[in-house]
Amino acid sequence: MFRISQYLRELAQAQATGSYPTPRERHAKGPVVIWNLIRRCNLTCKHCYALSADHDYAGELSLPEVFTVMDDLKAFGVPALILSGGEPLLRPDLFEIAARARDLGFYTGLSTNGTLIDAPMAARIAGAGFDYVGISLDGLKPTHDKFRRLDGAFDRSLAAIRHLATHNVKVGLRFTMTALNAHDLPALLQLMQDEGANKFYFSHLNYAGRGNIHRDKDAHHQATRTAMDLLFDHAWAAAQAGSLDDYVSGNNDADGPYLLQWVRQHLPQWEEALRQRLVAWGGNASGQMVANIDNLGHVHPDTMWWHHDLGSVRARPFSQIWNDTSDPLMAGLKQRPxxxxxxxxxxxxxxxxxxxxxxxxxxxxxxxxxxxxxxxxxxxxxxxxxxxxxxxxxxxxxxxxxxxxx
Structure with a gap:
């Protein structure tokens, strides 16, 4: 994940004080874990990396197995869990898992399509104490419903955002851009403001799952640059206004160098300071500071590597799997450079x-x-x-x- 707003807030502070701020040190030793607790989903989205469908999948981790893995993750220094799917709200014991995560002190996020969140479910999510809820929107109603292959999906997801807002739950919009929905990005950024959402996650299409099948429909590079310029402009305006709204991107670490070029054009006096910050950030973290556990307990370098299995948490603890560089891919991912x-x-x-x-x-x-x-x-x-x-x-x-x- 590339934290656009974090860097632009630092630049806004530098502009105001004349000195680039000293960044906070990162203390986490383990990776952020994106955990696909369930593969079942009520939607069959065109760009789904999990190739999910609306039926049960055999062999998924039981609740006791999930708890055992969580204990190992905590001991290993994992700072955050992102509970995902499929559609995680279809897992009957999700809220027991969330309670355990909260008790262990994990930062806990929920990644959902939002279509199952009515008023009672929003109250339950708020009571569970999730630190963040990400809801996927692929465009305005016509575009989103086409992507999600369900008429009315947009209205239900938008209602979910509003239900959660009544409980002051931190909500973010998640958008995966392709050539088929790039035109809706400006409207979604406006929707974020109108609905009071706190975060906008812009995902570049990655070549995995259905995203791999449809990679011929990926946005052209110029459209990507236009989108990033728009995100930078929004994030810079928010930073200058003192807003805590977050704009982040994922699945394309060229965003870091592109932001450096943006700063070279707009704030050249801070280019070198930002360059040092971006080098410290370190770019792509697959196999390093971001990890994935799928619904069957298999570990992957990140969510886009489901076709590459590092091992099962049923056979070995996650901590052992993650530190094992006998796998050539993991050895290379952990290498620097x-x-x-x-x-x-x-x-x-x-x-x-x-x-x-x-x-x-x-x-x-x-x-x-x-x-x-x-x-x-x-x-x-x-x-x-x-x-x-x-x-x-x-x-x-x-x-x-x-x-x-x-």
Missing amino acids: RPVQGRCASCQYLSICNGNTRVRAQQLTGNPWFEDPGCYLSDAEVGAVSTPFETPANKHARRTIEIAHV
């Missing part, structure tokens, strides 16, 4: 973005270390040249041609 190839290897921003999101390269080329095809910065901006990727088939064909010409 990562063993990236193509233009990523010589990119001037590698120390900031950490090679960006490796799953896109793996899904497109079969090589997790190839340059990230989702990076929307130009060769000139990164100071490196893109390299055509090779599959085993075209590599063999090229080699055959080379031999024929010897």
